[in-house]
Amino acid sequence: MLVLQGVSKKFGDKVILEDVDLHIKPGEFVYLTGPSGAGKSTLLSLILREQLPDSGTIMVDSEDISKIKDKDVYKLRRKIGFVFQDYRLLPTKNSFENISIALEIIGKTKKQIKERVEELLSLVGLEDRIYNFPWQLSGGEKQRLAIARAMALEPKIIVADEPTGNLDAANSWEILNLLVKLNKDMETTTLLATHDLNLVKNLKKRTIHLEGGRITSHD
């Protein structure tokens, strides 16, 4: 599902990623661990094609994403759901609208959007927060909303960059369980970047450790 071969990235003279090889099978749940500055976020950003690698190839769903034309990047993005530490919710839109916009983008009808949004809100336990704006939600609720939005288009891959970074232990555990449940129920390939080793210890999954831009260990 996701294959990286010899991927390197530099910012100026600073090496961020060096010769990274990675192979994630469809439906796998993988932790990407490492200290701050290890290159985790850059790796996820390359997968989302927010930037291009200096060398190496990234294959998503058997497609070399470096070869995708700028105007067609949206097709790749529709295959990948994203969850970030800072939630990336639209502050002027309520919970319903934050999810519905993802469906609107692909041209779903109002009826289809309503049904799907209600289904997703119920999946993440936010059905009673449907008309609340992000500022009216707790950190855990915001992240659940972000996950619901990420799932809206039934993506093949979920990339989560420190999704528990702003949450307390209880909420972090809840979010992790939700991502694992979605991975299990919907077979969504999940790559979760975190520096929180407690999470990794408590819920054993394949772990890739990144340090100084290089993969230092595979579990």
Add this chain to the structure above:
Amino acid sequence: MIRSFGIAKKNLGLQSITTFVSLIINTQTFFVLSFFIAFAFLSAHLLNYLESKAQLTVYFQDTVKEDQILDLKNQIASMPEVSDVRYISKTEALAIFLKTYESEPLLTESVDAGVFPASLDIQVYDINDLDKIADFLKKQEGIEEISYFEEALRAFKSLSNGIKYVGLALVSVMLFSSFLIILVLTGITIRDSSEEIKILRLMGATNSYIQGPFFAQTFLISLLSSLFATVLFLGIIPFVEPLVRSKFAGVPIPSVNFLLVLYLFLAEFAINLFISMLGTWVAIKKYLRF
């Protein structure tokens, strides 16, 4: 489409000051353009009118017989530069005089046909050919006087062209300002929405989905400012029209009618839309990187 206009309406409300400024600048530009178009229309009409009137009149001495004048008339009429020649006999000249001054008996009571010379009214296709006709007439015998207002026509044409060029330059500068204003307004909207745009891109929004609201916003500004400019122009017509009519008394100036205003609005809207869309396109190319 509906979504784009919905977002555009919301953006215009959120950026009320910038929207207001761009509406004012665009309205002002197209209000001035309305005047320029009206002036161009009026001057073209006046010129046509003046050119359609007798441009050269040749008066004959009393010794010249009517047959000779009619012979000359035929010669002139066969010249390719001449569009029309009309013979006015002494009797006709008197009739015209009496009709013109019928309300002033003091002027008409002691006049008879003997005091009026016979004449030929000559019209040419191009006023630049008047000299040639005049030279030909000067060589003929029995010519009392040749009268033509070539210089006046040339002066009017040159003044009218001068005003057109100055107006065109002024309108061009104003159109460029409108272009810049739209460019800046779109740039500000893009900057204000940069986070949202980033998120939409990550969600897989297409370029057209992201650009749509900016073009819709420009469309609304163009439509409103063209409408305001036309309404303002219509508002001052009742004050300006009588003034123009009194200055050009006797010249049949067409009245401002609904169709004329509609054409004016449509022409202005088309220009406005083109300039503004160009500004938006440049701003999108510059600020909205994909």
